[in-house]
Amino acid sequence: MNNPTDILVENPKPGVRLVRLNRPAALNALRGRLLEELAAALTEAGEDDAVRVVVLTGNDRAFAAGADIKEMADRTVAEVLGMDRRAACWLAYRRFPKPMIAAVNGFALGGGCELAMCADIIVAGEGARFGQPEVNLGLIPGAGGTQRLTRAVGKAMAMKMVLTGETIDARAALAAGLIAEIAPPELALDRALELAELIAAKAPIAVRLAKEAVLKAAEMPLEAALDHERKLFALLFATEDRREGVAAFIEKRKPSFVGR
Numbered sequence: 001m002n003n004p005t006d007i008l009v010e011n012p013k014p015g016v017r018l019v020r021l022n023r024p025a026a027l028n029a030l031r032g033r034l035l036e037e038l039a040a041a042l043t044e045a046g047e048d049d050a051v052r053v054v055v056l057t058g059n060d061r062a063f064a065a066g067a068d069i070k071e072m073a074d075r076t077v078a079e080v081l082g083m084d085r086r087a088a089c090w091l092a093y094r095r096f097p098k099p100m101i102a103a104v105n106g107f108a109l110g111g112g113c114e115l116a117m118c119a120d121i122i123v124a125g126e127g128a129r130f131g132q133p134e135v136n137l138g139l140i141p142g143a144g145g146t147q148r149l150t151r152a153v154g155k156a157m158a159m160k161m162v163l164t165g166e167t168i169d170a171r172a173a174l175a176a177g178l179i180a181e182i183a184p185p186e187l188a189l190d191r192a193l194e195l196a197e198l199i200a201a202k203a204p205i206a207v208r209l210a211k212e213a214v215l216k217a218a219e220m221p222l223e224a225a226l227d228h229e230r231k232l233f234a235l236l237f238a239t240e241d242r243r244e245g246v247a248a249f250i251e252k253r254k255p256s257f258v259g260r
């Protein structure tokens, strides 16, 4: 990746890659450049065996306030329909194979809420606000907001958010099942990194297949998904890490996983 400007990439703990969205003056509005840099960073993190978990965050004021409205202003139908690059970026986020945790403070609106929902776990600071306000612009959510949100919070809450454009706070988001935890704002990132560190210490192949299996809950009919789960479960019996995990339990010691 050539000198990203719209994101900052760090390695704060072993196995954990931290990506910060970095357009504070625009509340991290998701312009094309940011989307590309984020997709490149995730592709790189996905291919790097040393990275086990990615934490995605913004700043105190905003995780991301949505697509860059100014960049979007003059776009035509043909341009939006033909926006292969952007669609490819969103595909890279939602197909990211390793666990991704979003630490959200401030606004997560429109594409920002949709990006947070690409994460597997969302930790929000008190004061975070989630919403799909596209209807205020004469639009609808375009990166999963009508689908992922509905699967996360159910039809009633999703309809209310998508049709009114009203935001919900972190408490409502927790009650609705959109986020996993609330933390004091200054601790949301620390908590996300703590969860990441816990996951990074587990057997990598098991973690990867666990993510895949849970995502299938929203994608496959139940019988097929249960069958798929059973096969992934059986597959793990072929790994060195499964042998190590079981042996460590029996020998009353900590397992040492190698990712094979």
Ligand code: HXC
Residues within 6 Å of the ligand: 025, 026, 027, 029, 030, 065, 066, 067, 068, 069, 070, 107, 109, 110, 111, 112, 133, 134, 136, 137, 139, 140, 141, 142, 143
């Ligand atoms: C471009 C944005 C922006 C955005 C904020 N800014 N959101 N620029 N695109 N989405 C800029 C403002 O223009 C302003 O720049 C600066 O960030 C600070 O924002 P303010 O509005 O002054 O802050 P505040 O009064 O605190 O209000 C915060 C806010 C508001 C409530 C979040 O900014 C807002 O409503 N933003 C738009 C949210 C939205 O509609 N998102 C959905 C976008 S559509 P200047 O230069 O004036 O200081 C979408 C579709 C996704 O996301 C499709 C995916 C494929």
